[in-house]
Amino acid sequence: MNLFARMEIRRGDFELDVELRAAEGETVALVGPNGSGKSTFVAALAGLIGIDRGEVRLGGELLERSPGGVRVPSRKRNVGVVFQERRLFPSMNARENVAFGLRSRGVGAKEARRRADDWLDRFGLAPCGDRRVDELSGGEAQRVALARALIVEPTLLLLDEPLSALDVELRGAARRLVSRALREFSGVRIVITHDPLEAFALADRVVILEEGRVTQEGTPSEVARRPVSSFAASLAGVNLFKGTIRVDGDRRFVDVGETSLRIGCADFSPGESVVAVVKPQAVVIALDVPRSSLRNHFTGRIESIESHGGTATVRIGPHPALTAEVTMTAVEELGLREGKEVWASVKAIEIEVYPA
Amino acid sequence: MGALFLALPVAGLIMRCDWRIAGAILGGTSVRSALRLSLLVSSLSVILSFLFGFPLAWYLARVRFRGKRLLRILVTLPMVFPPVVAGVALLAALGPRGIIGSSLGAAGIRFPFTTAGAVIAATFVSAPFLILSIESGLRSADVRLEQAAATLGANRWTVLRRIVLPAIRSSLLNGIALTWARALGEFGATITFAGNLEGRTRTLPLAVFQALQTDYTGAVVISVLLLAVALLLLALLGGRFFAS
Numbered sequence: 001m002n003l004f005a006r007m008e009i010r011r012g013d014f015e016l017d018v019e020l021r022a023a024e025g026e027t028v029a030l031v032g033p034n035g036s037g038k039s040t041f042v043a044a045l046a047g048l049i050g051i052d053r054g055e056v057r058l059g060g061e062l063l064e065r066s067p068g069g070v071r072v073p074s075r076k077r078n079v080g081v082v083f084q085e086r087r088l089f090p091s092m093n094a095r096e097n098v099a100f101g102l103r104s105r106g107v108g109a110k111e112a113r114r115r116a117d118d119w120l121d122r123f124g125l126a127p128c129g130d131r132r133v134d135e136l137s138g139g140e141a142q143r144v145a146l147a148r149a150l151i152v153e154p155t156l157l158l159l160d161e162p163l164s165a166l167d168v169e170l171r172g173a174a175r176r177l178v179s180r181a182l183r184e185f186s187g188v189r190i191v192i193t194h195d196p197l198e199a200f201a202l203a204d205r206v207v208i209l210e211e212g213r214v215t216q217e218g219t220p221s222e223v224a225r226r227p228v229s230s231f232a233a234s235l236a237g238v239n240l241f242k243g244t245i246r247v248d249g250d251r252r253f254v255d256v257g258e259t260s261l262r263i264g265c266a267d268f269s270p271g272e273s274v275v276a277v278v279k280p281q282a283v284v285i286a287l288d289v290p291r292s293s294l295r296n297h298f299t300g301r302i303e304s305i306e307s308h309g310g311t312a313t314v315r316i317g318p319h320p321a322l323t324a325e326v327t328m329t330a331v332e333e334l335g336l337r338e339g340k341e342v343w344a345s346v347k348a349i350e351i352e353v354y355p356a
Numbered sequence: 357m358g359a360l361f362l363a364l365p366v367a368g369l370i371m372r373c374d375w376r377i378a379g380a381i382l383g384g385t386s387v388r389s390a391l392r393l394s395l396l397v398s399s400l401s402v403i404l405s406f407l408f409g410f411p412l413a414w415y416l417a418r419v420r421f422r423g424k425r426l427l428r429i430l431v432t433l434p435m436v437f438p439p440v441v442a443g444v445a446l447l448a449a450l451g452p453r454g455i456i457g458s459s460l461g462a463a464g465i466r467f468p469f470t471t472a473g474a475v476i477a478a479t480f481v482s483a484p485f486l487i488l489s490i491e492s493g494l495r496s497a498d499v500r501l502e503q504a505a506a507t508l509g510a511n512r513w514t515v516l517r518r519i520v521l522p523a524i525r526s527s528l529l530n531g532i533a534l535t536w537a538r539a540l541g542e543f544g545a546t547i548t549f550a551g552n553l554e555g556r557t558r559t560l561p562l563a564v565f566q567a568l569q570t571d572y573t574g575a576v577v578i579s580v581l582l583l584a585v586a587l588l589l590l591a592l593l594g595g596r597f598f599a600s
Binding site for chain 1: 501505507510
């Protein structure tokens with residue numbers, strides 16, 4: 001069950017011209033700044049707007065071809081969408097929202113209700129079934145939206161900015177929920193986001209969309225290593241660490257091989273597998289043991305320095321391998337050069353943690 | 357002052373109403389048949405207005421096309437027609453010598469002096485209230501919810517029933533109340549187009565007019581009845597005109 005989508009869509013001055021493939025069991029993140037055409041892409045995949053030229057195939061079925069006059073309507077596409085603004089139905093309670101897809105497909109009221117309750121339960125929403133949509137918290141509304149999309153067992157799951165509409169305090173829980181939903185869903189998974197770090201943490205493959213065109217495509221580490229556009233450049237050198245949570249008193253760490261990162265987020269439990277993301281700008285380089293409030297210190301040797309304009313990318317290794325972004329002034333003042341022993345430090349709260 | 361001016365006629369109606377003979381008049385067969393006819397005609401015209409008006413309102417609210425302004429003017433026109441002119445216009449279209457009325461007559465379909473004619477007259481003048489209310493409801497309804505429903509496999513009918521109608525509920529009820537009240541009070545177009553025939557086209561307003569020729573007290577009593585029916589219908593529709 002693979003997805004192939006090639007589409008050209010014109011809307012006034014804007015033109016979207018994208019080709020995207022995704023395989024079953026793979027999570028592809030479509031990342032781009034606002035106005036890059038992400039929402040248009042979502043709407044076209046879901047069949048809510050037509051494409052001017054191109055073809056969409058999902059699991060061997062031709063959903064759309066233009067020119068050619070093939071266009072399967074939204075309701076027959078079996079594409080589950082979790083919209084950025086949730087779009088829960090205000091005239092129904094949470095359970096009726098979740099059951100809606102089944103009822104629309106002719107499942108009886110009793111059976112639909114039972115299965116909706118199962119899904120509510122699975123997402124920890126058992127007490128919310130009778131609540132009206134406006135009585136749900138942001139996190140609950142997001143879970144209802146996920147359950148509503150998943151209950152009909154779609155072939156393709158489209159998550160549009162799944163984490164953007166949430167309060168910062170809910171991020172940890174929401175990230176865990178989203179990655180769990182992605183992990184448990186066996187079809188084709190596409191996450192749309194404007195946040196590159198989110199894309200890196202959630203996806204197996206990242207597709208970067210800028211001004212309606214794909215500017216780069218690859219695994220998160222490939223894109224981080226060799227960004228080709230200015231938008232992707234903000235991802236350059238992003239450090240990704242896969243590890244497990246360790247709790248020691250009220251302090252939390254991510255153990256990555258033989259090193260350990262102290263993190264600021266509290267809402268993770270021991271043993272949980274996570275991805276820790278450190279931006280290169282958050283890495284501070286010093287020549288001596290730093291005496292500061294920074295929580296993570298590592299010694300290592302500079303493996304390479306690449307300068308570009310006023311800044312330089314400094315790679316330090318071997319354990320952990322870290323990429324730092326520093327000013328050229330700092331490079332000169334500290335006398336940084338390849339082979340030099342340095343200390344690298346990162347603030348605990350600068351480390352973003354995503355459930356893996 | 358304004359309130360007094362508006363309240364005075366209502367007060368007059370209630371004070372001049374002779375409650376002792378009210379029972380006898382209201383129990384009379386002619387008033388009973390007028391009441392039954394009024395409820396029948398106004399209900400049918402609300403239903404007809406909805407069946408014909410909903411697609412039209414949808415078209416006005418959701419579809420882009422040339423001549424939309426013209427269509428909206430056409431829809432609004434009956435609201436500003438003097439009712440008697442509306443009646444004459446209906447005669448000119450559907451009457452015995454009307455532009456399509458003559459062929460309808462040849463086929464055995466006649467509207468003057470029939471209840472169907474009264475329904476057509478009431479629908480013609482009251483449907484615009486419903487169409488414009490539904491249109492404004494559809495304009496403010498969130499299309500994105502309908503799209504979400506479609507991605508979940510809902511067909512048009514399900515989307516209409518479970519998403520659109522609940523979303524426009526308040527405009528719809530408002531529109532029904534206005535339409536019903538207008539149809540219930542319809543006089544000029546009805547008497548001109550359908551005539552004043554007891555049991556067929558003599559609705560409550562026509563019965564008031566009839567009584568007024570001979571029996572002033574009776575006319576007041578029937579008027580109070582008509583007012584009560586109108587208020588009851590508005591109250592049944594959620595009483596939103598009485599809430600602030």
